[in-house]
Amino acid sequence: MTKNITQIDTLIVGGGQAGVAMSEHLSRQDVPHLVLEKNQIAQAWRDMRWDSLVANGPAWHDRFPGMEFPNCGGDEFVPKEQVADYFKAYAEKFNLPIRTGVEVKQVIKNTGGSGFCVETSEGAIHAQRIVCATGAFQIPTIPAIAPKDPELYQIHSASYRNPEQLPQGGVLVVGAGSSGVQIADELQRSGKDVYLSVGLHDRPPRSYRGRDFVWWLGVLGLWEAQANEPGKExxxxxxxxxxxxxxxxxxxxxAQGLNLVGRTDAFADGTAYFRNDLADNIRAGDENYLSLLDKADEYIARNGLDLPLEPEAREFLADPQCMTQPTLELNLKLNNIHTIIWATGFTCDYSWLQVDALDENQMPNHQRGVSSEAGVYFLGLPWLSRRGSTFIWGVWHDAKYIADQIVIQRQYQHYRAQN
Structure with a gap:
C-alpha cells in the first residue's frame, strides 16, 4: 500500500483485534479502505499486559472464524504473545491494508464536501467514513483517592509485568476483576504478602459438568444479552x-494466604481504609455463580444431555476470618506494604475525534456501533451490541454488522436515477 494515499472510502483507526476484524469484512465486500495503527498490530496485547497473561477464553472459542491458533489445543488458553502473533498472521493471511507507525491526530468534517478530513503523522487523508476501532482500553485510570506518598510504588495493572519488577515488601492490589485477582494470585504465589481489595463482581465457573463457561453462556443465549442488568454497569x-x-x-x-479486604474507600496518614462489604461482595459473587449452575442443570435436564454430575461444584469452604472479622483499616508502613497496584480499569480518549459522535461525557453516542454522526462508527467497546462484544469472537461479529451498514450507505451514495 502506497504511503501517499490522500483519499479513501473508509478509514479504520486502530489495528488491534477490532481493526483487523473490520478490515477483513470490508475486504470481503470490496470496500476500499485503510487501517492506521500508531504502533504495531495488536500491540496492546504485548505492551499493556503482564508477562504470564493468557486469554480468558479457550482457544476453540476466543478466536476469529477464519483461522485457528497454531500449535495450540482447542481447550488451551493462549499466551498473550501468541494472541498478538495470531492477529498479525491473520492480517497477513487476508492481505489486509494496514499501515503501522501512523498516528491519527485529528478528524473533522470536510467543510468543502462530504466525508472527513483526517490529520495523521504522515499527512492528510480524506475519508468518506471513519471506523473508530481503538477499543476500550486506552487510558489506565487510577482513582483520585490514591495516596500522595512518594515512598509508595504505585502502578496501574497495565504497567505490571512480573513480581520481580516490584520493590521488596508487601502489595495492596485494588480491584478484583480478572486482572486484579490474577495479579494478586501471582504475587502471593511468588512469596509476597498481598492484600486484595474486593468489590462487587460476577464469578462464573471456569467449567461445569465438562463444559467451559463460554459454552454455557452460548447455549443459554446469555452472550446475546443486549444490555447489562440495571445496577451492574x-x-x-x-x-x-x-x-x-x-x-x-x-x-x-x-486459604492460600491472600489477605482479602473490602472495597478501598480512602487513604489518610499512611493508612488505607476499606468498606465493611467484603462478605457481602463475595456472597453476591456466589449467587451469580450458583445461578449459572442452576441454569446449566435445567438446560441439561430439558435437553436430555449425558453430562457428568458435579455436586462438588456447589460446595464452598467455610467463610475465612477475613469475611467474619474484616480488616477495615491497614497501616501500610507497619504492615510493610510498599506497593499499590491499581486494577481499576481504563477510560477512552476520543479527543482526536472532533465530530458530533460523542455524548456530554465524551463517550461514544451510538446504536450497535453506528454513531450519531453520519459516517462515523465505533467498534471494540464492551456491550457494543451484546454481552459477547467484549470477547475476540464478539468483535468479529460486531464488525460484520458495521461492514454491512457501510455497504448499505455506499449503495445509497452511488445511486443514480434512471432517465
Whole structure:
C-alpha cells in the first residue's frame, strides 16, 4: 500500500483485534479502505499486559472464524504473545491494508464536501467514513483517592509485568476483576504478602459438568444479552485462564494466604481504609455463580444431555476470618506494604475525534456501533451490541454488522436515477 494515499472510502483507526476484524469484512465486500495503527498490530496485547497473561477464553472459542491458533489445543488458553502473533498472521493471511507507525491526530468534517478530513503523522487523508476501532482500553485510570506518598510504588495493572519488577515488601492490589485477582494470585504465589481489595463482581465457573463457561453462556443465549442488568454497569467479572483455567474462588485464595479486604474507600496518614462489604461482595459473587449452575442443570435436564454430575461444584469452604472479622483499616508502613497496584480499569480518549459522535461525557453516542454522526462508527467497546462484544469472537461479529451498514450507505451514495 502506497504511503501517499490522500483519499479513501473508509478509514479504520486502530489495528488491534477490532481493526483487523473490520478490515477483513470490508475486504470481503470490496470496500476500499485503510487501517492506521500508531504502533504495531495488536500491540496492546504485548505492551499493556503482564508477562504470564493468557486469554480468558479457550482457544476453540476466543478466536476469529477464519483461522485457528497454531500449535495450540482447542481447550488451551493462549499466551498473550501468541494472541498478538495470531492477529498479525491473520492480517497477513487476508492481505489486509494496514499501515503501522501512523498516528491519527485529528478528524473533522470536510467543510468543502462530504466525508472527513483526517490529520495523521504522515499527512492528510480524506475519508468518506471513519471506523473508530481503538477499543476500550486506552487510558489506565487510577482513582483520585490514591495516596500522595512518594515512598509508595504505585502502578496501574497495565504497567505490571512480573513480581520481580516490584520493590521488596508487601502489595495492596485494588480491584478484583480478572486482572486484579490474577495479579494478586501471582504475587502471593511468588512469596509476597498481598492484600486484595474486593468489590462487587460476577464469578462464573471456569467449567461445569465438562463444559467451559463460554459454552454455557452460548447455549443459554446469555452472550446475546443486549444490555447489562440495571445496577451492574460497574460490576467486574472474575474469570481466569491461568494455570490451565480455574474458577476464581475467593475463599480458596484466602486459604492460600491472600489477605482479602473490602472495597478501598480512602487513604489518610499512611493508612488505607476499606468498606465493611467484603462478605457481602463475595456472597453476591456466589449467587451469580450458583445461578449459572442452576441454569446449566435445567438446560441439561430439558435437553436430555449425558453430562457428568458435579455436586462438588456447589460446595464452598467455610467463610475465612477475613469475611467474619474484616480488616477495615491497614497501616501500610507497619504492615510493610510498599506497593499499590491499581486494577481499576481504563477510560477512552476520543479527543482526536472532533465530530458530533460523542455524548456530554465524551463517550461514544451510538446504536450497535453506528454513531450519531453520519459516517462515523465505533467498534471494540464492551456491550457494543451484546454481552459477547467484549470477547475476540464478539468483535468479529460486531464488525460484520458495521461492514454491512457501510455497504448499505455506499449503495445509497452511488445511486443514480434512471432517465
Amino acid at each position: 460497574h460490576v467486574t467479572i472474575a474469570v481466569s485462564g491461568a494455570y490451565g483455567g480455574q474458577t476464581i474462588d475467593f475463599r480458596k485464595l484466602a
